[in-house]
Amino acid sequence: MIGALILKLALRGAMNDLNQRRKDKIVASYADDAVITYPGKMSVSGTRKGKAAIQEFFDRYFDQFPEEHCVARETYIKNILALGLSNTIAIRFEKKITNKAGLVFENSGISVLKIQGGKVVEMQDFYFDVERLHKMWGE
Numbered sequence: 001m002i003g004a005l006i007l008k009l010a011l012r013g014a015m016n017d018l019n020q021r022r023k024d025k026i027v028a029s030y031a032d033d034a035v036i037t038y039p040g041k042m043s044v045s046g047t048r049k050g051k052a053a054i055q056e057f058f059d060r061y062f063d064q065f066p067e068e069h070c071v072a073r074e075t076y077i078k079n080i081l082a083l084g085l086s087n088t089i090a091i092r093f094e095k096k097i098t099n100k101a102g103l104v105f106e107n108s109g110i111s112v113l114k115i116q117g118g119k120v121v122e123m124q125d126f127y128f129d130v131e132r133l134h135k136m137w138g139e
Contacts, residue, residue, distance in 0.1 A: 004087060006085060007085060007087055007089060008077065008089075015070055019068060021062060021066075021068075023058050027055050027058055029119065029120055030054050030121075031116065031120065033049070033050060033051075033121070034119070034122065034123070035047060035049050035122050036048050036054055036122075036123045037125070038057070038125055039125055039126060039130060039133065040130050040134060042133075042137050043137075044060055064099055064100055064137060066100060067097065067098035068095060068096070068098070069096045070097075071094050071095070072091050072092070073092045073094055073108075075090070076090040076091075084117070085116075085118035087115055088112065088113070089113050090110055092109075093111065094107075095108070097136060099137070099138065101138060103135075103136075105132055105135065107132050109126050109128055111124070111125050112126075
């Protein structure tokens with residue numbers, strides 16, 4: 001249970017890092033061989049493997065969205081009794097985001113993160129309004 005609580009607090013910190021545009025801290029939270037999957041049929045969509053590819057994704061993300069306010073609404077932890085820093089977490093979020101063209105969008109979704117030893121090894125995002133996601137990216 002303590003491990004689950006620590007991970008939940010870490011997620012709150014990560015959400016704050018996202019809002020404060022602390023890209024280096026976010027990328028550092030991923031394992032070297034981590035995998036992330038981003039939805040849609042855009043140039044940024046798909047699966048990326050490894051820290052370099054994840055860094056490239058976040059470089060594009062932070063360039064496209066200079067302002068963001070993301071709020072965690074609910075957090076689900078697969079094994080609430082886990083002692084260590086390994087678990088699977090789902091977080092339902094809402095975000096208000098400004099793209100580099102100055103357009104403001106609101107969207108919500110769920111991120112599912114698999115964490116091992118305190119590092120994200122797998123992340124997959126699901127957005128409720130994928131069409132809005134395409135407009136946010138300007139594609």
